[in-house]
Amino acid sequence: MPHIDFTLPHWAYWVGLIVFPLIAMVMARRPRPEVSSYSPVLAYFILITGGMMGLHRFYLRNLWGLVYVPLLVFVLIANANEREARSAYSDALNVVRVAERTLERERPRLESARQEIERLKAEIGELEEGSFALRSAQRKLERAEERLKTGQERIAQAEADLAAALPAEEAAAERRAFWNSAARYTFYLILALMAVDAVLIPGLVRRANASIDREAEAAENAAIRAAVEAQEAVESRRADHEFAENWIDKLSLYAGEFVSYWAVIAVFVYYFEVISRYLFNSPTSWAHESMYLMFGMQYLIAGAYAMLTEAHVRVDVFYAPLSRPKKAWADLFTSIFFFIFAGTLLVTSYTFAMDAIAVPSGNAVISDWARGEIGFGEMLSQLSLEQWTDPNIRWGEISFNEWEIPLWPMKWVMVIGALLLILQGISKLAKDIRAIREGA
Structure with missing residues (x-):
């Protein structure tokens, strides 16, 4: 199988985290048509991302997509067998190398021990019976004979291991080559089918759109919307936009919506990781790290949104029965602990962020400023495009993993x-004070 040697550039990671949510927010606000239709753009997108599973055919209500399923399953089975053969080949190769090194090491030692034994035997024959020199030579002879015996055993074991491992190595190499070829040619067949479908998609889209019963579709969509509205009325939960009463609330609302779309990015990244790992035998070094860092940032930014929409966990058995003014008094009391926590979080986060930029490995001018080596004005005057684009310039703390993503943005x-969170706490505090004053 071909291998995918792709590492996500750091700049692409940050651009994706910023641009994708903006595009998603714009698209989410577009009015939905009364009757949906099949899109060739979406069909081609599905062909690129999921065409190996025939998803583009299923999207267009074409059961010929089932042709792709057994082919893909066979590729996965072939890859699994290839990995198993590769593991067996690696084990056998390791045994061969160890045995060969043992033979290279022990054969000269064995020859040396034989020569020493012959020399000691000749020396013993010339020494006086019962003398100290004779006893010393005899002990040396015993040790030499023991080394000879041990060396012979090691050589015999190495030769036996080599005799068993060489055929196993060859068999594993043959199995590996067979399954690799089977997976590769099946994959090429899938690519050929996808190329044919790329030509056929416009016609398939027209056929799928022609099969739509537009009146029934419109009635079904209207029924779905009515059911959703009825369910929302039963749940009696306010929509998110109804919580926003001032600019702070709107800021928290938009921030929460912005980072919520990062979850969609995770779907694509982990999908790529699974395909790369199990289909192309090319696991990535960046997918997992990029996503857990992203979710960490999402958790931090979404805190204000969760506070605005009252999504945090609390003891409703005591809080829910209270009247609005009493709830405000309870919130006013607990806000003391909230601001202690949020203030501590802000101070410690700022310390972590500055330390992340000021690490000794940072050689950018902003790192010099964070370490106190230059002033703020001097730092601004020295900032240039090179500070952002030169790969030899590092702004601060980076990951210890192979991807080496800068960690200082996460700290900021x-x-x-x-x-x-503090701003939203202030907004909540103002609302509680107003509720207490109004008494309702």
């Missing part, structure tokens, strides 16, 4: 999250 996201 902690600061942003703490600021949003």
